Amino acid sequence: MTDGSAGHRPTERADLAAMIGPLGKALMNDELPILQRHGLSMWAYAVLSTLDRTPLRTQAALAQAIGADKTRIIATLDDLQDRGLIQREPDPEDRRARLLGLTAAGERLRDAAKRDIQRGEDENWLAHLPDDERDTFLRALATLAARARPDRDEP
């Protein structure tokens, strides 16, 4: 009686973290060369994605939204601004803060990068799910991801 039939049944499923962790790493590895082709770092792409069309009022809010340290995204923002991809000007109503938003060029680049990334994800990953699982998987994943956003405290 080693195990596996009638024991204490230690494992019905693998740990979520044990599945999602490596999966995330693999997705990042797929994504990296695509982003490089567009001249973007992972953080830069996270900034462009978050700054979608809704401008943020402070850099600290942006940093928190992408789960980064606020002192670490400054160089990324400098670069994006120098390249004309983001707007970043002092808020006239509170000149301590910097209003952040995408420029038209930033939006174009973001859309192009996102299109390439999602095409890769579709082909390399989602295409290997049965048709009747794909939508449910994406819906459930979106639910859990919303719960994981660093800007809320688990209700």
Next chain:
Amino acid sequence: MTDGSAGHRPTERADLAAMIGPLGKALMNDELPILQRHGLSMWAYAVLSTLDRTPLRTQAALAQAIGADKTRIIATLDDLQDRGLIQREPDPEDRRARLLGLTAAGERLRDAAKRDIQRGEDENWLAHLPDDERDTFLRALATLAARARPDRDEP
């Protein structure tokens, strides 16, 4: 007309990586205190989980299975061996390699940790999915995770 109704529709869904990455991080953060309570690091737990009951013949194979550098798991293996949680002896048929396996104590500790971890995952994450999405999500996730395992080259 800001966005969202009739534009070029740049985003039907969020990037998989953008959802799975932060979700993995959140899961790790939940897991860390549980592992600490059992006296295990993340790598140590990965070792115990992988060494389940199927012994491996080389440390390099173990390192690859958990996606770690083979030179970096040595300290972890030393510690686990000192604590009597794993078996690690030279293969009599090829004394370069070390046969790796769990001891009974290692198996007990692994089961206890896994039980606590999965209970936390059930309560904090899976319980917030609709009943009819949960199983499908887990099945699809397992499919993708199997595809992400570092020991295979995408077929």
Next chain:
DNA sequence: ACAATCAATAAGCAGATGCATACGGTAAGC
């Protein structure tokens, strides 16, 4: 006006990670 507060920025530190090199012990081919 003055003190306390806040945002952005700069700088530093401990730890982890990926990557590369080097060395001793072991095995296998010739």
Next chain:
DNA sequence: GCTTACCGTATGCATCTGCTTATTGATTGT
């Protein structure tokens, strides 16, 4: 026997991450 290749191990390096402290300019409350 000798060369070559492989495993475990030790070590170093460049980078990234989370975290902390300090400075400067701007705002707010009293």
